[in-house]
Amino acid sequence: MQDVDVDSAARETGSKAARKIRQDGQVPCVLYSRNTDATPFQMPALQLKRIAFSRQMQRVNVEVNDDSWDCILKDYELHPVSDEPLHADFQVLEEGQELALTVPLRYVGTPFGQQEGGDTQYLLDKIEIACEPSDIPEHVEVNVEDLDIGDSLHVYDLEADGLTFRTAPQQTLVTVVAPFVEPTEEEVVEEEVLEEDELAEEGERADTEEGEAPDAEPTDEEEGDFEEDSSIIFYMIPSAVLRPNDRRRTARLAASSVVDGPPSSLSTRS
Numbered sequence: 001m002q003d004v005d006v007d008s009a010a011r012e013t014g015s016k017a018a019r020k021i022r023q024d025g026q027v028p029c030v031l032y033s034r035n036t037d038a039t040p041f042q043m044p045a046l047q048l049k050r051i052a053f054s055r056q057m058q059r060v061n062v063e064v065n066d067d068s069w070d071c072i073l074k075d076y077e078l079h080p081v082s083d084e085p086l087h088a089d090f091q092v093l094e095e096g097q098e099l100a101l102t103v104p105l106r107y108v109g110t111p112f113g114q115q116e117g118g119d120t121q122y123l124l125d126k127i128e129i130a131c132e133p134s135d136i137p138e139h140v141e142v143n144v145e146d147l148d149i150g151d152s153l154h155v156y157d158l159e160a161d162g163l164t165f166r167t168a169p170q171q172t173l174v175t176v177v178a179p180f181v182e183p184t185e186e187e188v189v190e191e192e193v194l195e196e197d198e199l200a201e202e203g204e205r206a207d208t209e210e211g212e213a214p215d216a217e218p219t220d221e222e223e224g225d226f227e228e229d230s231s232i233i234f235y236m237i238p239s240a241v242l243r244p245n246d247r248r249r250t251a252r253l254a255a256s257s258v259v260d261g262p263p264s265s266l267s268t269r270s
Helices: 015-023 045-052 185-211 220-234 244-260
Strands: 002-005 026-032 039-044 058-064 067-078 085-092 099-108 119-122 126-131 140-143 152-154 172-177
Touching: 015 026, 026 045, 039 045, 039 058, 045 067, 045 085, 067 099
Parallel strands: 002 058, 026 085, 099 140
Antiparallel strands: 026 039, 058 067, 067 085, 099 126, 119 172, 152 172
């Protein structure tokens, strides 16, 4: 693991002091460990960015008030707009004490499937591990040369002495997929014809189902209207052939038949 010396110095705490430190091009930091009290210090923003954005794990040598520690950058905060560092945490390395950290992944080689026209997709560029300080690697190497089209590598495929991988074992690291082939004009036309045929078949099937639907039966209301109309029509007798008394009698019979039903007989006199 590469060693890096930084221009560190003790600093004052508090939000007002932190703003002043940032205005001077420095970053407020904190150093901590299980056996050491938290130690505030400051360092140049440019040096911190080089460490934070490096593709390799680095051991940072911090010196404050004649005390020095070997540390790793544990965490840092960036401004949401300018990406300038706002704060950083450093963890002291203590022999015999396991620590958890995130290290970069380095992919080695060109997949065989990519040489055959496949597309290589790298899904992870860092991985979380646990190890002792003496086993901290600069990066974790992943060989991808034997990957064919359709092959993938996962966290459970990795092997490294002295390391425990804390990232989910099922997490995919890299995969080689088949290349995208643009369909020809003939294939596009053929697909459109098939879709039109399927739509036509569905339309014919729907028309057939509608044609087989049974005729609706007349409702009770419709039947009642028919019976009432027929009873009235049954008693429509031309008034010209009836005498005055017969007309009154016929009218009474017609009125009563609507309620009681048709009479058994109806006589007229000439």
